[in-house]
Amino acid sequence: MLKIEALEFSYPSVPASTMHFDLTVDVGEVLSLIGPSGSGKSTLLSLIAGFLPASGGRILVDDEPLHNLPVAERPVSIVFQQHNLFPHLDLYTNVALGIEPSLRLAPIQVEAVRGALARLGLEPMQRRKPGELSGGQRQRVALARALVRQRKILLLDEAFAALGPALRAELIELVKTLVAEHDMCALLVSHQPSDASIASARSAFICEGRVAAIAATAQLLAQSEPPQLRDYLGSG
């Protein structure tokens, strides 16, 4: 289980606006984060990944603290909207880099790369380069790369935002399956409330650097409190 307790952060350039997060994600759960642009969703993911240093609070995974670990040692994989694949390397190599930057793979790691490519339906195109793929296929590669890392926490920051609704839904379903199969804890940031409905039994509304509401997704999307949630959803 991922537990975020009283996690505090403020950007040095805006010291007056301290963010403060409390949240838990169960094993096998994809928790969606929705909320207005600038509310702190990406900042929260960066704090978990260790790209930004929290000034207080704790992050625990299965009761082990990780907030003091360097980025590389955190059990975290993150997928962004921009896939961050190397354009000059083929898919197999891009995925292999997820486990071993030196690319000197042990046989078991080669198997893991093959397995992830097969699981995501990418095996037939493994020698293609990212430029020879569709946007949806590229995000599948980014997922495969996250998967081979076998880290407990999966963070998706508007990972599928550039894709159309049908493809987004397909990839979200895939994420749900993978997270359940691998006992991961996932946080999915999307600016589409409909994505939260597909992805998550529970969702959180992030507003002004806080978890302003957290509930069953259908309930949250129908809720009239806080008022910022109504403003964000554009109804009521």
Ligand code: ADP
């Ligand atoms: P979201 O992902 O929800 O759109 P962010 O986490 O990116 O929001 O940003 C939260 C707030 O922090 C916003 O007010 C944004 O302007 C501010 N912010 C983001 N990055 C920086 C930065 N590097 N320096 C100062 N302020 C930042």
Ligand code: MG
């Ligand atoms: Mg963001």
